[in-house]
Amino acid sequence: MNIQQVQSLIAEAMEKHNGIVKKEELTKLGIDYRRIDALVKEGKLSRVRNGYYTDRVDGFSEVELVAALFPDAMLCMESALYAYGYLKEKPYGWTLAVDKNTSKSRFKMDYPRIIPFYTEPEALVLGASTIELQGCSFGIYDKERLICDCLKYESKMSHDDFKTAIQAYIADPDKDISVLMDYARERKVLKKVQSLIGVWL
Structure with a gap:
């Protein structure tokens, strides 16, 4: 799976879950932990808390x-x-x-x-x-x-x-x-x- 496909899957999942997706949801889509970790390091994903991720770099209000x-x-x-x-x-x-x-x-x-x-x-x-x-x-x-x-x-x-x-x-x-x-x-x-x-x- 190339990076565009990964980002497209993540964007769809984020849309469905109000901008925050569980790690299990991402792995179900075929995005493994190493790929998630790499996206966090690149700044394309942010860890909201353990096991929860967002692609909103600007963050969330409380x-x-x-x-x-x-x-x-x-x-x-x-x-x-x-x-x-x-x-x-x-x-x-x-x-x-x-x-x-x-x-x-x-x-x-x-x-x-x-x-x-x-x-x-x-x-x-x-x-x-x-x-x-x-x-x-x-x-x-x-x-x-x-x-x-x-x-x-x-x-x-x-x-x-x-x-x-x-x-x-x-x-x-x-x-x-x-x-x-x-x-x-x-x-x-x-x-x-x-x-x-x-x-x-």
Whole structure:
């Protein structure tokens, strides 16, 4: 296979995978590790992280990187609160809900910082929605599922973020209390919803 053919195959793979391709994908196309290594040395490919490559020499924004590396994840907790405008300060890391059976090694990276919430496969799709951030599409939980998760994992949040999230939801004109109650039963936080949110309604 000549260099033009290799570059054409890589370009097609990049197009298909939002600009970041796994090493396994490249080897399936007949591009072995030595060829990949040579392309990295020549500056035609960049290693994004171990086992992931891009041909975008100009690199990615943090948002693009997360969208490309974790297309199967859902924004949850602080990242989802920030995306909805409930938190004003951008969180330090990306909180992502992922299938509990996914490989833990995927999240071992210095940048961007990923904080995974390992979730049962059936719970992963409850309240699933999508949102557009800086031109990238992300899975995200709707506001009712998000608030139930904040109640469920209150101990993992800062007290200020938790309080801000609950107050922002109560003040949100788009909230749907009947959906919130359904999710609260499913997520086993009904008593907390009734005591913390019920009093304001």
